[in-house]
Amino acid sequence: MTMREFKSLKFVALFKGLFRRFGVDYEVMMLILRIKLTMDERRVPTVFNEMGKKKEGNQFLKSLWIYGIYGLLLLPFLFIGENYIFQMSIMFGMILFILMTSMIADFTSVLLDVRDKNVLQTKPVDKKTITVAKTIHILIYMSFVTGAFVALPLFVGLYRHGPLFSLIFLGEIILAMLLVVVLTSLLYLFVLRYFDGERLKDIINYVQILLSVGLIVGYQVLIRAFEFTNIDITYSFSWWHFLIPPIWYGAPFEMILNGNTAGYMIAFTALAILVPIVAIFVYSRLMPSFERNLEKMLSDTKSRKPGRHLLDEFWAKLLCRSKEERGFFRFSALMMKKEREFKLKAFPNLAMSVIFPFLFIFNELRIRSLADISEGNMFLFIYFCNIMIPGTIFMLKFSGSYKGGWIFRAAPIERESAAFSTAIKAFLAKLYLPIFVVVGVAYIFIFSARILPDLGVVFLSAILQSLITYRVMKDEDFPYTRSFEFAQDPGTARMIMMTLIIGAFLGVHFIARAIDYGIYVYLVLLIVAVVIGWRKTFPENWKAEDVKETSKAEASI
Amino acid sequence: MDSAKESILSIQDLTMSYGGKQVLNGINLEVSKGQIIGYIGPNGAGKSTTVKIMLGLIEDYKGKVVIFGQDISNGDPSYKRRIGYVPENAETYDNLTAMEYLVFIGELYGLDQAFAQGKAESLLQQFDLIDVRHARLSSFSKGMKQKVLIISSLLHNPDLLFWDEPLSGLDANSMMVIQEILSQLAKEGKTIFYSSHIMDLVEKISNRIVLLVNGKVVADGSFEELQEQSEEGSLSGIFNQLTGFTEHREKAAHFVSVVRGDHDDAGV
Numbered sequence: 001m002t003m004r005e006f007k008s009l010k011f012v013a014l015f016k017g018l019f020r021r022f023g024v025d026y027e028v029m030m031l032i033l034r035i036k037l038t039m040d041e042r043r044v045p046t047v048f049n050e051m052g053k054k055k056e057g058n059q060f061l062k063s064l065w066i067y068g069i070y071g072l073l074l075l076p077f078l079f080i081g082e083n084y085i086f087q088m089s090i091m092f093g094m095i096l097f098i099l100m101t102s103m104i105a106d107f108t109s110v111l112l113d114v115r116d117k118n119v120l121q122t123k124p125v126d127k128k129t130i131t132v133a134k135t136i137h138i139l140i141y142m143s144f145v146t147g148a149f150v151a152l153p154l155f156v157g158l159y160r161h162g163p164l165f166s167l168i169f170l171g172e173i174i175l176a177m178l179l180v181v182v183l184t185s186l187l188y189l190f191v192l193r194y195f196d197g198e199r200l201k202d203i204i205n206y207v208q209i210l211l212s213v214g215l216i217v218g219y220q221v222l223i224r225a226f227e228f229t230n231i232d233i234t235y236s237f238s239w240w241h242f243l244i245p246p247i248w249y250g251a252p253f254e255m256i257l258n259g260n261t262a263g264y265m266i267a268f269t270a271l272a273i274l275v276p277i278v279a280i281f282v283y284s285r286l287m288p289s290f291e292r293n294l295e296k297m298l299s300d301t302k303s304r305k306p307g308r309h310l311l312d313e314f315w316a317k318l319l320c321r322s323k324e325e326r327g328f329f330r331f332s333a334l335m336m337k338k339e340r341e342f343k344l345k346a347f348p349n350l351a352m353s354v355i356f357p358f359l360f361i362f363n364e365l366r367i368r369s370l371a372d373i374s375e376g377n378m379f380l381f382i383y384f385c386n387i388m389i390p391g392t393i394f395m396l397k398f399s400g401s402y403k404g405g406w407i408f409r410a411a412p413i414e415r416e417s418a419a420f421s422t423a424i425k426a427f428l429a430k431l432y433l434p435i436f437v438v439v440g441v442a443y444i445f446i447f448s449a450r451i452l453p454d455l456g457v458v459f460l461s462a463i464l465q466s467l468i469t470y471r472v473m474k475d476e477d478f479p480y481t482r483s484f485e486f487a488q489d490p491g492t493a494r495m496i497m498m499t500l501i502i503g504a505f506l507g508v509h510f511i512a513r514a515i516d517y518g519i520y521v522y523l524v525l526l527i528v529a530v531v532i533g534w535r536k537t538f539p540e541n542w543k544a545e546d547v548k549e550t551s552k553a554e555a556s557i
Numbered sequence: 558m559d560s561a562k563e564s565i566l567s568i569q570d571l572t573m574s575y576g577g578k579q580v581l582n583g584i585n586l587e588v589s590k591g592q593i594i595g596y597i598g599p600n601g602a603g604k605s606t607t608v609k610i611m612l613g614l615i616e617d618y619k620g621k622v623v624i625f626g627q628d629i630s631n632g633d634p635s636y637k638r639r640i641g642y643v644p645e646n647a648e649t650y651d652n653l654t655a656m657e658y659l660v661f662i663g664e665l666y667g668l669d670q671a672f673a674q675g676k677a678e679s680l681l682q683q684f685d686l687i688d689v690r691h692a693r694l695s696s697f698s699k700g701m702k703q704k705v706l707i708i709s710s711l712l713h714n715p716d717l718l719f720w721d722e723p724l725s726g727l728d729a730n731s732m733m734v735i736q737e738i739l740s741q742l743a744k745e746g747k748t749i750f751y752s753s754h755i756m757d758l759v760e761k762i763s764n765r766i767v768l769l770v771n772g773k774v775v776a777d778g779s780f781e782e783l784q785e786q787s788e789e790g791s792l793s794g795i796f797n798q799l800t801g802f803t804e805h806r807e808k809a810a811h812f813v814s815v816v817r818g819d820h821d822d823a824g825v
Binding site for chain 2: 028031032035038039042115116117118119120121122123124125126127288292295
């Protein structure tokens with residue numbers, strides 16, 4: 001038996017001396033890393049093993065190309081002259097955004113993993129080594145993400161701005177990556193210290209969601225730091241810029257390549273270099289307490305009293321016909337409320353759905369007045385509410401406790417399609433609708449009641465888009481039966497397609513508005529499409545055998 | 558007990574609380590070499606907590622725990638080199654094969670890779686698992702996994718064994734083998750600390766029984782000594798008596814009547 005040798009570990013081996021200096025048991029750390037990387041290559045689908053196609057290999061590495069595509073977004077900033085403080089701050093804003101998002105969404109679970117505590121910590125291995133192994137494990141993947149993301153800009157930058165530029169870029173990328181990993185870890189360390197048990201898990205969930213939202217807002221703040229006058233972009237220093245890390249990383253380029261040696265530029269540069277390094281030292285001091293506090297994740301002593309879900313009951317009665325369907329609906333509603341991993345992956349999406357429609361209005365307010373805006377077509381930005389649909393519908397397949405899914409096979413379920421149809425109903429009623437109503441009401445205040453038919457169109461498009469997304473993504477009969485390990489599957493391309501559909505809906509909406517009474521015709525067409533689409537997707541009145549046959553036929557396609 | 562014997566493990570005034578709830582209420586225990594200790598008690602009595610403390614999984618306990626003469630709160634994990642542990646929930650790295658898992662664990666205990674591999678192979682052979690040694694643990698039944706865990710706790714020939722529910726999932730034949738292994742290991746001078754809910758077995762293989770109720774030791778001694786203290790003939794009888802549980806028959810009768818539907822108003 002030979003275990004594969006990993007190239008990434010050979011790279012880690014270069015820092016052998018450094019690990020020893022920090023008091024890490026180097027051999028054991030490498031051993032743990034090798035095992036972890038081996039396991040990452042072997043994620044096997046779910047309880048219904050025989051149903052899924054087995055996919056070997058590291059699924060995460062296979063999904064890296066998407067970061068390469070994100071990297072394309074950075075390229076334009078390399079071609080808008082030599083205003084480095086502006087273009088590199090924006091670039092690093094994007095880089096930090098992507099890295100932070102990836103860290104929060106994909107690697108928090110690795111950092112906070114307590115499952116292997118019983119395996120590792122009962123062996124003669126000290127805690128520091130375990131935590132460092134964890135951090136390095138994350139850093140290996142983060143380097144892949146970063147690499148895929150900045151490789152192209154780095155080469156283009158070399159060609160466009162010369163080797164010195166690329167050198168600064170490379171150095172800063174490494175610093176930025178360390179900053180993201182270590183600061184996130186420190187944040188969790190802080191949270192772990194003050195809370196415990198289930199409450200801790202909830203808080204961590206909220207912290208993750210807040211971070212994601214904070215990143216979006218932070219990006220807006222970053223742009224405010226620059227003044228756009230016609231074609232010129234000028235930078236003028238204010239003290240609060242010290243709080244915006246992307247500007248730290250923009251400064252060295254300005255300082256070295258443009259020779260701008262103002263005091264604040266030097267200060268920014270110092271921050272860019274020193275903050276990650278200080279953070280690493282602080283982290284290495286606090287690491288043992290991290291593992292100790294992780295134990296709190298396991299303790300849950302509070303029993304909660306069952307809450308009353310009047311609203312859920314209302315929707316269940318309104319939207320579901322059979323008892324079975326209502327049962328599924330309540331189950332879905334509970335899963336959406338309680339399932340942490342689901343919340344973690346879905347809620348940032350929801351937050352963006354709320355923020356974006358307002359963000360664009362605010363941006364517009366800088367140029368013209370609210371009265372001016374209320375006359376126009378800006379309310380169509382409410383289509384941004386719909387960007388949460390593909391991601392969330394996609395997530396419905398997954399659950400942290402996917403192993404419980406055997407019950408769907410064991411129980412005498414009459415209409416299997418009800419499981420997913422109610423999950424989508426629950427999504428629309430419990431997650432989409434509240435957000436849509438909040439944004440919609442605010443928009444009616446801004447744009448007056450004239451937009452009511454348009455709002456109707458947007459809502460129906462959302463239902464139709466949910467159906468289309470479900471049909472495209474469908475590869476499982478029951479929701480909540482797959483491990484989140486597979487959420488990284490190459491479904492990303494399909495997800496992007498599904499998001500782009502919003503553009504199509506928007507286009508048709510525009511055309512409909514251009515024609516007299518077009519919007520009402522479109523509204524009726526959408527209602528018909530939704531009713532037929534729903535019937536087709538979730539066959540209702542057929543006998544059980546027929547349903548089985550069609551679902552088999554669909555599965556074989 | 559022979560007090561001149563070498564002390565392996567010593568627990569003094571051990572208390573532990575989780576979020577305001579007292580789990581351990583002052584446990585005192587002296588264990589000397591070669592003892593097989595059956596650590597029993599009702600669910601939630603604090604058995605696993607004690608074992609986790611001794612393995613350094615839980616640190617914010619109060620009291621003193623000394624293993625092989627070392628106070629384990631000093632943060633040095635090296636005492637674990639002489640301990641073998643079987644966790645209660647059969648937790649493993651399921652994506653690894655049995656062989657990979659065993660070699661990994663062996664290496665964590667500081668064994669040479671080739672040595673760990675050879676030993677794991679011979680031990681798997683004894684448990685008739687040699688044919689599945691390159692299959693992933695995720696495909697193993699609970700009993701098979703349990704055997705792998707038992708092997709993983711013995712690879713480095715430890716002096717002290719902590720086995721939390723070692724017999725769960727095993728069939729009757731395997732249980733007999735494990736039982737025999739336990740007594741032979743004890744004869745070789747190993748000290749064994751295990752917990753189980755199977756009273757007949759604890760009665761048979763332990764030479765000392767420690768009964769824990771609500772985080773307190775309520776009985777400690779050989780089976781014969783416990784028998785003298787109480788009037789019950791079997792360990793389960795003693796267990797029921799000391800945990801104050803007598804109404805099992807009524808409980809069962811009531812349970813079955815609910816299943817039958819006497820109290821059921823849901824209707825189908």
